[in-house]
Amino acid sequence: MTKRGILSYWRFYLALSPFYILFLIFGLYPMASTILLGFQKWDGFSPRTFVGLQNFAFLIEDSTFWLALKNTVVLFFMSTVPTLAIALVLAVMLNSAVRFSSVYRIAYFIPNITSLVAAAIFFAAVFSTNFGLINSGLRALGIETQDWLGQPWGIKIAISTMIVWQWAGYNTIIYLAGLQAIPREQYEAAKVDGAGATRTFFSITLPQLRPVVLFTVVTATIGGLQTFTEPQVMVGNSGGVGQSGLTIVMYFYQQAFLNNDYGYAAAIALSIFMLVLLFTAINWKLVGGRGKQ
Amino acid sequence: MRWHWRGATLHVVLAIAGLLSLFPFYWTLVMATNTTADIYRFPPKFTLGSQLDDNVRAVLANVAFFQSMGNTVVVAVATTLLVLFFDSLAAFTFAKYRFPGRNALFVILLATMLLPAQLGAIPQFQTMAAFGWVGSLKALIIPAAANAFGIFWLRQYFSSSIHDELVEAATLDGCGFLGVYRHVALPSARPALAFLGIFTFVGSWNDYFWPLVVLTNPDHLTLQVALSSLNRSHGVDYSMVMTGALMAMVPLIVIFIVFARQFIKGATEGAVRG
Numbered sequence: 001m002t003k004r005g006i007l008s009y010w011r012f013y014l015a016l017s018p019f020y021i022l023f024l025i026f027g028l029y030p031m032a033s034t035i036l037l038g039f040q041k042w043d044g045f046s047p048r049t050f051v052g053l054q055n056f057a058f059l060i061e062d063s064t065f066w067l068a069l070k071n072t073v074v075l076f077f078m079s080t081v082p083t084l085a086i087a088l089v090l091a092v093m094l095n096s097a098v099r100f101s102s103v104y105r106i107a108y109f110i111p112n113i114t115s116l117v118a119a120a121i122f123f124a125a126v127f128s129t130n131f132g133l134i135n136s137g138l139r140a141l142g143i144e145t146q147d148w149l150g151q152p153w154g155i156k157i158a159i160s161t162m163i164v165w166q167w168a169g170y171n172t173i174i175y176l177a178g179l180q181a182i183p184r185e186q187y188e189a190a191k192v193d194g195a196g197a198t199r200t201f202f203s204i205t206l207p208q209l210r211p212v213v214l215f216t217v218v219t220a221t222i223g224g225l226q227t228f229t230e231p232q233v234m235v236g237n238s239g240g241v242g243q244s245g246l247t248i249v250m251y252f253y254q255q256a257f258l259n260n261d262y263g264y265a266a267a268i269a270l271s272i273f274m275l276v277l278l279f280t281a282i283n284w285k286l287v288g289g290r291g292k293q
Numbered sequence: 294m295r296w297h298w299r300g301a302t303l304h305v306v307l308a309i310a311g312l313l314s315l316f317p318f319y320w321t322l323v324m325a326t327n328t329t330a331d332i333y334r335f336p337p338k339f340t341l342g343s344q345l346d347d348n349v350r351a352v353l354a355n356v357a358f359f360q361s362m363g364n365t366v367v368v369a370v371a372t373t374l375l376v377l378f379f380d381s382l383a384a385f386t387f388a389k390y391r392f393p394g395r396n397a398l399f400v401i402l403l404a405t406m407l408l409p410a411q412l413g414a415i416p417q418f419q420t421m422a423a424f425g426w427v428g429s430l431k432a433l434i435i436p437a438a439a440n441a442f443g444i445f446w447l448r449q450y451f452s453s454s455i456h457d458e459l460v461e462a463a464t465l466d467g468c469g470f471l472g473v474y475r476h477v478a479l480p481s482a483r484p485a486l487a488f489l490g491i492f493t494f495v496g497s498w499n500d501y502f503w504p505l506v507v508l509t510n511p512d513h514l515t516l517q518v519a520l521s522s523l524n525r526s527h528g529v530d531y532s533m534v535m536t537g538a539l540m541a542m543v544p545l546i547v548i549f550i551v552f553a554r555q556f557i558k559g560a561t562e563g564a565v566r567g
Contacts, residue, residue, distance in 0.1 A: 009392040012390050012470075015385075019444060026420070026435075027405055029416065090306075094307060106550070106557070111314055114546070115499045115520075115542055115545070117524075118321075118538035118541050118542045121524050123317075131337070133337065173561055176561070177561030228501075229502065232521075233524060277407075
């Protein structure tokens with residue numbers, strides 16, 4: 001190829017430009033500006049004042065922030081662990097049952113495209129204290145009913161149930177695709193070696209599935225640490241009784257758009273970003289790292 | 294014989310999981326076709342009722358449903374078309390052409406996927422205020438008009454499905470850059486574009502955080518924000534609120550079932566390859 005001036009490539013740069021221009025204005029600038037704002041005090045009207053590390057010092061002392069952080073992490077585990085476990089079991093079963101496979105797949109996927117707001121309204125109704133379906137069921141069985149949305153653990157159970165419902169099917173489909181990509185010969189070789197079903201699962205299926213598991217864990221982490229809509233619709237902006245449904249993104253929303261304490265909210269946003277990076281790195285180490293032998 | 298039983302057990306478990314997946318839709322339908330009093334009974338009514346008309350009328354009286362739905366349709370359609378155009382153009386360029394800075398630009402593209410968008414919401418809101426877009430649908434459409442995920446995903450598709458010779462042949466035939474894009478790239482990428490289109494449409498239809506922040510006029514909302522505000526003001530009137538939820542879900546479910554095969558195929562391909 002002969003040397004050409006950089007200007008002769010203008011068509012290609014023009015074709016790429018929409019994304020990068022939009023990213024500069026609506027991605028990079030807001031992020032950089034948020035970092036700056038984290039060191040300032042601002043209510044949106046009066047001039048911004050530089051306050052150094054004051055927002056972060058306040059954050060460390062703020063018990064609501066720690067509560068929101070704890071809620072977020074607890075909700076993340078309460079929803080992600082069952083979601084991925086159920087998905088793995090269903091995917092393995094679906095991989096061996098060939099009939100109706102596409103019907104199951106569609107049925108499992110539908111919750112994932114359902115509006116979060118509509119689903120949250122539905123689950124709030126199902127967990128409702130006096131007339132919810134869950135309590136009707138308990139009453140019919142003669143078991144004591146619970147004030148689900150009126151107590152801290154009940155709120156967390158209701159929210160994680162909804163997340164499991166919405167994501168178990170999606171992850172099933174992803175795992176199934178991963179399972180179908182494993183070469184048949186490996187299973188046949190294991191059979192020849194006399195390995196049983198359990199050993200085959202742990203020595204072939206699971207290691208081969210590792211990259212897909214990493215993908216689902218990272219996706220679940222990035223989504224889970226930013227949980228907002230489910231609790232916001234189910235128990236309101238305050239996070240419900242004892243603020244037990246208050247997640248860290250809800251706290252960010254509260255401080256920014258309800259209290260207009262923009263500097264402090266920016267500090268919260270930065271801490272969420274650090275948290276996402278930290279969790280992603282941990283996932284990478286736990287699930288991905290051992291893959292490279 | 295043993296296999297027979299195992300197969301049956303498998304299908305029972307899979308079917309129960311399927312019913313649990315779909316049950317909320319049936320129960321929403323039950324609540325939307327009965328009165329709130331029927332739902333408040335013990336034992337509750339498990340069958341469909343005849344109150345749907347009344348409930349729909351109550352929803353329409355309490356919230357500007359069709360206007361919100363119209364807004365949602367405008368945002369979802371405009372966003373989808375823009376994303377399909379900008380993302381495919383960029384993806385094709387990355388996949389089939391060489392130019393200085395290509396790799397660096399692509400690495401930047403990948404890195405942007407790590408930034409959680411909603412955390413930049415405060416400066417984003419200020420930008421919208423400066424542009425005069427607060428409360429306007431433009432605030433939802435323009436920032437979402439191109440995205441890294443779609444470019445990344447389509448680039449993989451273009452790289453593996455279009456041969457370089459085809460691009461060269463079209464170029465020799467006198468096709469310019471845009472001509473090759475139109476006559477070679479777009480026709481061969483139809484399944485990939487279908488997936489990205491549905492994915493974008495669904496995401497846009499269900500988006501909640503940013504519309505909640507930027508749509509400040511209560512008479513000019515998207516469906517999700519309107520539904521949430523209906524829930525907040527009339528939460529105890531289950532049958533009416535569930536009817537609203539039903540009306541907000543149905544269009545998307547219909548679209549999904551029509552395109553389900555392509556969508557599920559696309560969703561899994563990205564995960565397994567990536």
